[in-house]
Amino acid sequence: MGLQEKADAQTPLGVYFHIPFCARPCDFCAFYQKEPRRGDIERYLEGMEKELALVSFDQSVETVFWGGGTPGLLSARDLRRLGKAMLQHFSSPPSEWTVEMAPSTVKADKITILRDLGVTRISLGVQSFRPEMLEILGRSHSREQIYRAIEIIRHQDFENLNLDLIFSIPEQSLAMWLCDLEEAVALAPQHISTYNLTFEEDTALWLRREKGQTKGKTETEEAAFFEKSAEFLPANGYGQYEISNYSRPGFACRHNLNTWNMSQWAGFGPSAASQYQGWRYANVSSLDQWLAGLNEGKPQQVDRQLLTPEILFADSLIFGLRTNRGVDLPALRDRFKPDKVDFLPLDELWEALREEGLLEVSPNQCLRLTNKGLLVADGVAADILTKLDEKPAVC
Ligand code: SF4
Numbered sequence: 371m372g373l374q375e376k377a378d379a380q381t382p383l384g385v386y387f388h389i390p391f392c393a394r395p396c397d398f399c400a401f402y403q404k405e406p407r408r409g410d411i412e413r414y415l416e417g418m419e420k421e422l423a424l425v426s427f428d429q430s431v432e433t434v435f436w437g438g439g440t441p442g443l444l445s446a447r448d449l450r451r452l453g454k455a456m457l458q459h460f461s462s463p464p465s466e467w468t469v470e471m472a473p474s475t476v477k478a479d480k481i482t483i484l485r486d487l488g489v490t491r492i493s494l495g496v497q498s499f500r501p502e503m504l505e506i507l508g509r510s511h512s513r514e515q516i517y518r519a520i521e522i523i524r525h526q527d528f529e530n531l532n533l534d535l536i537f538s539i540p541e542q543s544l545a546m547w548l549c550d551l552e553e554a555v556a557l558a559p560q561h562i563s564t565y566n567l568t569f570e571e572d573t574a575l576w577l578r579r580e581k582g583q584t585k586g587k588t589e590t591e592e593a594a595f596f597e598k599s600a601e602f603l604p605a606n607g608y609g610q611y612e613i614s615n616y617s618r619p620g621f622a623c624r625h626n627l628n629t630w631n632m633s634q635w636a637g638f639g640p641s642a643a644s645q646y647q648g649w650r651y652a653n654v655s656s657l658d659q660w661l662a663g664l665n666e667g668k669p670q671q672v673d674r675q676l677l678t679p680e681i682l683f684a685d686s687l688i689f690g691l692r693t694n695r696g697v698d699l700p701a702l703r704d705r706f707k708p709d710k711v712d713f714l715p716l717d718e719l720w721e722a723l724r725e726e727g728l729l730e731v732s733p734n735q736c737l738r739l740t741n742k743g744l745l746v747a748d749g750v751a752a753d754i755l756t757k758l759d760e761k762p763a764v765c
């Protein structure tokens with residue numbers, strides 16, 4: 371075993387499945403997804419079995435995340451088939467296994483199968499409890515379906531439930547956002563994710579904004595929404611551990627923490643991204659092309675990049691600073707040994723950010739963005755890359 375392989379074998383491994391089917395696209399969504407045509411789901415399942423057969427994991431898989439798309443569009447039987455195909459390749463069950471579900475797809479038979487397979491965590495795409503906000507987002511579920519879905523999930527004794535919420539929706543006021551937060555907290559999930567709406571190019575929402583039919587929030591308004599969550603959720607027992615993520619003690623999402631910590635993850639399914647065995651890459655974003663590659667025994671991957679200590683160091687800094695724990699700079703240097711990095715420009719950046727009240731620097735060089743700093747984390751990331759004069763691909 372070479373040095374790099376030894377280092378990789380010690381790095382926690384996660385597995386991501388992309389299930390690319392949605393009944394209809396939401397108006398804000400830029401993920402790869404498609405409406406399933408006759409036979410698509412069967413072809414997808416066969417493809418996943420083929421893709422899994424290409425990999426032999428030489429270490430245990432710690433966490434699993436099934437996202438999409440809408441995993442819940444698969445029938446209970448198909449969910450079982452996919453889960454069993456995956457577990458066959460593991461030496462032991464993962465300690466955390468999340469499945470994303472859209473409220474309209476939650477049915478008792480599917481949740482029973484997921485629980486029996488060993489799924490530990492359900493992430494429910496609520497986005498908002500207000501019908502008019504769901505309408506603006508183009509979501510295809512109702513408020514009643516959210517409550518019904520939670521009842522079904524709870525009935526199967528799932529103890530780890532996440533609710534996804536979106537803020538900065540056009541026509542959403544701060545008071546409306548607070549109502550969504552209050553309603554989420556009243557449901558007592560273990561985890562709440564809050565995402566700032568972005569207008570991704572070519573989505574229906576983006577087109578409406580281009581035509582002047584809707585408008586986004588200003589930076590100041592976005593900051594007010596963010597601050598409202600950062601104030602309300604911790605006051606109600608949900609600690610913030612990353613810009614968009616809050617949890618009850620002990621319920622932070624380990625899969626995501628491993629990703630932000632630049633561990634390893636192996637992605638399966640069209641458009642799934644991987645960072646595995648020293649490489650970063652993504653599967654092609656097309657069901658047909660992905661299947662064609664697998665049928666020829668040549669998986670079609672894009673954006674393949676050899677990971678260097680410098681790339682991993684930069685990305686650990688950037689993603690680590692998005693967490694409330696921050697980064698232990700000496701430990702990071704020790705871990706990656708990024709010999710080609712000149713630390714002087716970075717030290718100047720830390721000093722400038724500290725003077726602006728955006729960063730706290732402890733005497734032993736632990737860095738942590740302040741609340742004000744978290745608001746401009748994307749700008750800080752751009753500054754870091756400029757100082758490093760290197761632009762690793764965003765994972
Ligand atoms: S359900 Fe999820 S993946 Fe599908 S269109 Fe909506 S946001 Fe995108």
